[in-house]
Amino acid sequence: MNFKNIKTNNLIWGAITFLIIILPFVVSDSRLKIIGKSLSLGIVALGIDLSWGYTGLLSLGQGIFFTLGGYAIAMYLQLNSSSDGLPQFFSLYDVKNLPFFWEPFKSPYFTFFAIWIIPALLACILGFLVFRNRIKGVYFSILTQAALLVFYNGINSQQKLINGTNGLPTPNTELFGYLVGNPSTQKFFFYTSAILLTVSYLFCRWLVKKRFGKILIAIRDDEARVRFSGYNPVVFKTIIFTIAGLFAGISGALFTVQADLISPQYLLPPFSIEMVIWVAVGGRGTLLGVILGAVFINYAKSLVSEALPASWM
Numbered sequence: 001m002n003f004k005n006i007k008t009n010n011l012i013w014g015a016i017t018f019l020i021i022i023l024p025f026v027v028s029d030s031r032l033k034i035i036g037k038s039l040s041l042g043i044v045a046l047g048i049d050l051s052w053g054y055t056g057l058l059s060l061g062q063g064i065f066f067t068l069g070g071y072a073i074a075m076y077l078q079l080n081s082s083s084d085g086l087p088q089f090f091s092l093y094d095v096k097n098l099p100f101f102w103e104p105f106k107s108p109y110f111t112f113f114a115i116w117i118i119p120a121l122l123a124c125i126l127g128f129l130v131f132r133n134r135i136k137g138v139y140f141s142i143l144t145q146a147a148l149l150v151f152y153n154g155i156n157s158q159q160k161l162i163n164g165t166n167g168l169p170t171p172n173t174e175l176f177g178y179l180v181g182n183p184s185t186q187k188f189f190f191y192t193s194a195i196l197l198t199v200s201y202l203f204c205r206w207l208v209k210k211r212f213g214k215i216l217i218a219i220r221d222d223e224a225r226v227r228f229s230g231y232n233p234v235v236f237k238t239i240i241f242t243i244a245g246l247f248a249g250i251s252g253a254l255f256t257v258q259a260d261l262i263s264p265q266y267l268l269p270p271f272s273i274e275m276v277i278w279v280a281v282g283g284r285g286t287l288l289g290v291i292l293g294a295v296f297i298n299y300a301k302s303l304v305s306e307a308l309p310a311s312w313m
Contacts, residue, residue: 020194029183033258036190038298040254042197045278045294046204046287047247052276053284054208055240056220057136061144062248063272064151065119069249070262071155071162072118075102076111077173077180077257087168093160108176115253116246123245127238136223145269152267167263170256180257193254197291200247204287207243216240217285 024032044066051057078087079102086098104110130143158164171181178185207213218226219233226233256262265271274297282293305312 020191024187024190029186032190033186034299034302035295036186036193036258037255038295039190039193039197040251040258041275041278041298042251042291042294043193043200043254044248044251044275045282045290046197046200047244047251048275048279049282049284049287049290050204050207050216050240050247051244052279053286053290054213054216054220055237056223057237057241058141058276059144059241059244060141060269060272060276061146061148062244062275063148063267063269065123065245065248066252066255066271066275067151067155067262067264067266068119068122069115069252070256070266071168071252072105072111072114072249073253074168074170074256074262075105075162076108077170077175078168079106080108080175081173087163089163089166089168090160095160099161116249119249119252120242120246123248124238124242127241127245128234131234131237131241145272148267148269148272152264155267156264165264167261167265169261171260175257181260186258189254189258193258196250196254200250201287201291208287212236 023035027035044062048059048062051059075087079085082088086095087102090096105114126147130140135143155162156165159166162168171179173180175185208216215226215231215236218229218231219236223233252262252266275294278294278297279290280293281297282291283289301312
């Protein structure tokens with residue numbers, strides 16, 4: 001056992017923990033929201049690294065699961081903050097009765113589980129159907145992007161039911177009696193994002209260190225040989241795609257309450273492609289690297305847009 005390495009790792013984690021604790025007290029509220037959003041996006045990047053970096057599954061449709069998580073929390077907040085039991089935007093379209101699929105989101109317990117179970121379940125079903133038919137490589141990427149556009153058109157066209165292109169705003173809503181847009185509430189979301197990102201990283205690291213992780217790498221490098229060795233790649237790929245969907249849903253919920261809005265724009269291909277770029281910049285198969293890639297690119301995007309508002313993109 002190398003005690004020097006252990007001591008170094010403890011010092012690094014201690015420094016990171018100290019930085020996270022003091023950050024809300026040394027940066028402005030607006031800057032803290034940007035950092036919090038960047039941390040939340042690190043969670044979806046971890047899921048992509050598991051599926052693409054370790055298993056070779058390049059999904060261009062993670063925006064589906066990200067957006068579902070965001071809409072789940074936004075629907076609860078809309079209902080929880082309504083005096084008449086109807087979201088505020090319903091009055092714009094003269095909708096008098098709450099649609100059936102809104103009803104469960106009155107419950108905070110249902111919403112808590114829906115944030116990650118609905119994206120995970122959808123990813124599991126979609127993944128199993130695709131992998132069972134041995135669709136892989138570029139065909140898998142195209143299929144996930146096609147699914148992304150199907151969801152975009154579906155949600156974008158439902159103006160009366162989920163506010164369509166306008167999306168669902170969250171800053172003036174309430175969570176357990178606290179205004180979501182309040183700076184003190186945003187500090188809570190920042191800490192929550194940091195904690196869940198750390199837990200997600202430790203889980204991913206534990207997973208890839210096991211035999212399970214070695215099989216994922218073997219599937220990426222030579223799937224046929226894994227099959228001939230007695231393993232069923234469909235099972236492993238479905239599990240990892242499900243985990244990636246779960247991470248995306250959690251990331252979407254945390255991002256939504258800090259970005260003040262969830263809308264169909266996150267279902268457009270550029271956003272899902274951006275996610276892949278974060279992983280590519282940070283380094284496929286590195287876990288910690290993809291977190292740094294996601295945080296660095298998104299925070300840098302904010303800084304550049306402030307410096308060059310007319311040409312930052």
